[in-house]
Amino acid sequence: MTSPYRYLEEIATADVAFEAWGATPEDTFLAAVDATLNTMVEDIGTVAPLERRVFSLAADSLDLLLFELLQELVYHKDAERLLLRIRDLRIEETGSGYCLHAEAIGETIDPGRHPLLADVKAVTLHRLVVERTPDGWHTIVVLDV
Amino acid sequence: MPVPTDVVRISDTVWEIPVSHKPGMLVPARIFATEKLLSDFDDGVFEQITNVATLPGIVGHACCMPDGHWGYGFPIGGLAAMDPDRGVISPGGIGFDINCGMRLCLTNLGYEEVKPRLRSLVDRIAGRVPAGVGVEGTVRASRDDFREAVEQGARWAVKRGYGWKEDLERTEEEGCLPGADASRVSEKAIDRGYRQIGTLGSGNHYLEIQVAKVENVFDRETAGAFGIVLPDQVVVMFHCGSRGFGHQVATDHLRVFLAAMRAKYRIHVPDRELACAPFLSPEGQDYFAAMKCAVNMSFVNRQVILHRIREVFSEIFGKDPKDLGMRQVYDVAHNTAKIERHVFEGKPRELLVHRKGATRAFGPGMPGLPEVYRKTGQPVILGGSMETGSYLLAGVDTGDRTFFTTAHGSGRAMSRTAARKRYRGRQLQEQMEERGIYVRTASWSGLAEEAGPAYKNIDDVVEATERAGLSRRVVRLLPMGNVKG
Numbered sequence A: 001m002t003s004p005y006r007y008l009e010e011i012a013t014a015d016v017a018f019e020a021w022g023a024t025p026e027d028t029f030l031a032a033v034d035a036t037l038n039t040m041v042e043d044i045g046t047v048a049p050l051e052r053r054v055f056s057l058a059a060d061s062l063d064l065l066l067f068e069l070l071q072e073l074v075y076h077k078d079a080e081r082l083l084l085r086i087r088d089l090r091i092e093e094t095g096s097g098y099c100l101h102a103e104a105i106g107e108t109i110d111p112g113r114h115p116l117l118a119d120v121k122a123v124t125l126h127r128l129v130v131e132r133t134p135d136g137w138h139t140i141v142v143l144d145v
Numbered sequence B: 001m002p003v004p005t006d007v008v009r010i011s012d013t014v015w016e017i018p019v020s021h022k023p024g025m026l027v028p029a030r031i032f033a034t035e036k037l038l039s040d041f042d043d044g045v046f047e048q049i050t051n052v053a054t055l056p057g058i059v060g061h062a063c064c065m066p067d068g069h070w071g072y073g074f075p076i077g078g079l080a081a082m083d084p085d086r087g088v089i090s091p092g093g094i095g096f097d098i099n100c101g102m103r104l105c106l107t108n109l110g111y112e113e114v115k116p117r118l119r120s121l122v123d124r125i126a127g128r129v130p131a132g133v134g135v136e137g138t139v140r141a142s143r144d145d146f147r148e149a150v151e152q153g154a155r156w157a158v159k160r161g162y163g164w165k166e167d168l169e170r171t172e173e174e175g176c177l178p179g180a181d182a183s184r185v186s187e188k189a190i191d192r193g194y195r196q197i198g199t200l201g202s203g204n205h206y207l208e209i210q211v212a213k214v215e216n217v218f219d220r221e222t223a224g225a226f227g228i229v230l231p232d233q234v235v236v237m238f239h240c241g242s243r244g245f246g247h248q249v250a251t252d253h254l255r256v257f258l259a260a261m262r263a264k265y266r267i268h269v270p271d272r273e274l275a276c277a278p279f280l281s282p283e284g285q286d287y288f289a290a291m292k293c294a295v296n297m298s299f300v301n302r303q304v305i306l307h308r309i310r311e312v313f314s315e316i317f318g319k320d321p322k323d324l325g326m327r328q329v330y331d332v333a334h335n336t337a338k339i340e341r342h343v344f345e346g347k348p349r350e351l352l353v354h355r356k357g358a359t360r361a362f363g364p365g366m367p368g369l370p371e372v373y374r375k376t377g378q379p380v381i382l383g384g385s386m387e388t389g390s391y392l393l394a395g396v397d398t399g400d401r402t403f404f405t406t407a408h409g410s411g412r413a414m415s416r417t418a419a420r421k422r423y424r425g426r427q428l429q430e431q432m433e434e435r436g437i438y439v440r441t442a443s444w445s446g447l448a449e450e451a452g453p454a455y456k457n458i459d460d461v462v463e464a465t466e467r468a469g470l471s472r473r474v475v476r477l478l479p480m481g482n483v484k485g
Helices: A025-040 A062-079 B035-040 B043-052 B111-128 B143-152 B154-159 B165-169 B187-193 B220-225 B243-263 B282-317 B397-402 B416-422 B425-434 B444-449 B458-467
Strands: A005-008 A016-022 A051-059 A082-094 A097-108 A129-133 A136-144 B008-011 B014-017 B029-032 B058-069 B076-082 B101-110 B206-212 B233-240 B328-333 B335-344 B347-356 B379-382 B390-395 B438-441 B471-484
Touching: A005 A025, A016 A025, A025 A062, A025 A082, A025 A136, A051 A062, A051 A082, A062 A082, A062 A097, A062 A129, A062 A136, A062 B187, A062 B243, B014 B043, B029 B043, B035 B458, B043 B058, B043 B076, B058 B458, B101 B111, B101 B282, B101 B379, B111 B206, B111 B233, B111 B282, B111 B438, B111 B471, B143 B154, B143 B187, B143 B282, B154 B165, B154 B282, B165 B328, B187 B243, B187 B282, B206 B390, B220 B471, B233 B282, B233 B471, B243 B282, B282 B328, B282 B335, B328 B379, B379 B458, B390 B458, B416 B444, B425 B438, B425 B444, B438 B444, B458 B471
Parallel strands: B029 B058, B438 B471
Antiparallel strands: A005 A016, A016 A136, A051 A097, A082 A097, A129 A136, B008 B014, B014 B029, B058 B076, B076 B347, B101 B233, B101 B328, B206 B233, B206 B471, B335 B347, B379 B390, B390 B471
C-alpha cells in the first residue's frame, strides 16, 4: 500500500511541506503524523512500540487541532527524545470547536537503528489546511526544519 | 518569476512597491537587490513584504534584503521597524529559530599548517559539538540552571569557564538582551531546551573551518582590525540558533497572538503567520520577555560551541587556544526584534526593529559597538553555501536607509526536496573532498539538501549589499572543512 501522504516540492523552499489524506479526519491526522515522523526518520517502520503517551488536545478548528497534535510530536522528540506514531485517535466536536484523544506509541531515538533525516523544529500555519474533498479528507502542512 | 508591474526603480539596487499595490499597506515596501537578483526572487517575497507593510505601527519601509526568499509571514531577509508606542510585535518577523546567528573565530594558523590535520579537526569537532535529530548537548544544566542561563546569556557560559571575557564584548548586545524573563517561558520550552546547550542543530546549521586567501582580502586595513593579518589565515565560522527552545517560545506565542489578535485587538492580517499583538499589550510584552530568553539561549549555545572548538584546536595542535590566536571576531544575530535608537525623519527615535534573516550592521562610530570596532564599523558575518564560501563584511554610514541592516547569507534558491532529488549526499561528499573540502554530516540526505547550487550566489548578494550602501566587503572566506548539522 502506498503511504497516504506525499512531500510537496514547491511550497516551502527552505523547509518541508507535505499533503496527506484519508477517508476520515482521523485517518488524515494519522497520515499527517506519519509524514511528520518520516521527515525525521527514513524508515518509520524501524520505530518500535515501546513507550506510550496519551494526548488530550483541543482547538477552535480542525486545522489548529492538527497543528496541536503535530506540535506534541515535535515536543516529545526534543524533551524526551521520543519518536512517536499514533495508535488510536478520536476527534470530537465540542461546543467551541474540536477535541482530540490520542494514544501515541514509539521509542527513544537510536541513531543506530533509526536512519535520521531532518530535525523538525516547529509546525507552521503557512498554508495549513484540513478540508473535506469528494473522496474524504485532505491536509497540507509545512514543517520548519 | 514575475516582478510586480508597479515596482518603481529608485536606483540600480533599490526597488520600491508603492502603497497603492495592495489595500492596507501603510508604508511602501523596498527591496534591495540587483536587477538580476530581483528577477530571480520567488513570488512569495513580493506577496510577503507587501503584507508586512500592512502591520500596524510600521515606519519607513518594509524592507527585503538581497538574499530574500519566501518565509513564514515575513520573507527571510525581511526588516520592519515599528513605533513601539502604537506598533505591533510579530513572531513571524523574527522567525521560529530566534537569534539564529553566526559567530567567527580567528586562529594564527596558516592553510598549510591546518591542511594535514584537517580531517582530525573536523572529526573531533563533530564529536564534541553534537548535531542532528534529538541530540543532547555537552553542558549539564538543571531546569533551574537553564532558566538562569536564558536570563544571563553568554555571560552565564563564560562564568562557568566556557570562553573568555573578551568574547562578550565581541558579541552583539554583549551576548545578553536585558529584560529576559524566564517566568514568561513555558515549561515545554524549558523541557525542549535545557539539554540542548552546545548543540549545532540540523538543516542549514553548520560549523566550518575556512581560509582567508590573500587574494580574497578586499580591505587590508579593516581585515587587520578584524584580526585577519596573516597570508592564508585559517578561521572558524558557525551558524546555529536557539534550537528547540526558541521554536517552542515562538510556537507558544504564535498560538496566543492568533487568539488575541482578532478577538481582543481587532487586528486583521493577511496571513496567520503574521499573527501579532500591540507591542505594549500584555501579550506583546510577554512574548518580548520570552523571546529575549531565546535570544540569550542562542548566545549561550554559540558561546559553548566556541569553547568546544578552542578545546579541539588546542588538543590537536598541543597549544593553548590563546597561543593559537583563537579570538572571537564577532557574533551576529539574524533573527531578532530589538528596541534600538535610530535617527528617523531627522529625529532620534526608539524603534522596535524586527530582523528576520537579516543582520544588524552598525556603521563606524555608532554606540553599541565595542571600542575595537568603533572606527571600522561592525563586523558582519555572512554564511554562504558549504561549497562556495562566506564573507566578512563591515557596517557602513549609509546603512541608515535600512536601520543599519544587511543580508544574512546566500538565501535558498532550490527547495530541499528538489535538492535531494538532484544530489546524493555521499557523492557530494566525495566531490567536495576532491576539491579539498572535507565534510562530516549527521545525515546524508541533509547534506544533499545543502548542495551549493541550492543557494543563491553569495557574491551576487554581497555585491548588491555593497552597491546599495548596506555593508561593504572585507574578506571572502573559502571552506576547508565542514561539520554539517
